[in-house]
Amino acid sequence: MSSRRFAATAKIGLAAFGAALAIAALGGTSSAQDKAKAAAAAAALPATGAPAASDPAQIDKGRDLFTNYGCGNCHTLGDAGATGHVGPALDGNANLSQDFIVNRVTNGQGMMPSFAGQMSQDEIATLAAYVVKVAQK
Numbered sequence: 001m002s003s004r005r006f007a008a009t010a011k012i013g014l015a016a017f018g019a020a021l022a023i024a025a026l027g028g029t030s031s032a033q034d035k036a037k038a039a040a041a042a043a044a045l046p047a048t049g050a051p052a053a054s055d056p057a058q059i060d061k062g063r064d065l066f067t068n069y070g071c072g073n074c075h076t077l078g079d080a081g082a083t084g085h086v087g088p089a090l091d092g093n094a095n096l097s098q099d100f101i102v103n104r105v106t107n108g109q110g111m112m113p114s115f116a117g118q119m120s121q122d123e124i125a126t127l128a129a130y131v132v133k134v135a136q137k
């Protein structure tokens, strides 16, 4: 497979994965299940960068991003040993979904800076999947 063709395939895989996450968050219909299946297949491809929240390596990567980008200076998240109080606590936060976190981290809001220029979309997706996974409910 040429690298260009691979890149295109990887992009489609990522898009499908994102769509499946969004649809899964809404509860899912039968066509959503087809998309989720396609996304699961895409996620199984190596090197797509798609976040697989159940993969321990992705959890570790998400925790590193959380720590390295200073999220913990402003937010509480027990899994990362973070006790910041500038922004809302992420533990026990009912707002948290993949899309919501991606949106806040990408665009910022109020006192929260945008991280779009510092992290890639893949990294932001990995970070968001990590927070969704580990935040106390």
Ligand code: HEC
Residues within 6 Å of the ligand: 066, 069, 070, 071, 072, 073, 074, 075, 086, 087, 088, 093, 095, 100, 101, 104, 105, 109, 110, 111, 112, 113, 115, 127, 131
């Ligand atoms: C300088 C402090 C600061 C940093 C650094 C910061 N945030 Fe925030 N964050 C905030 C503040 C303040 C808000 C509330 C914004 C508002 O709603 O006006 C917020 C809101 C949020 C929200 C929405 C919470 C809710 O319930 O509304 C999420 C999710 C979030 N931040 C995640 C992150 C992540 C992940 C990082 C690291 C990439 C990060 N933040 C870095 C200050 C910060």
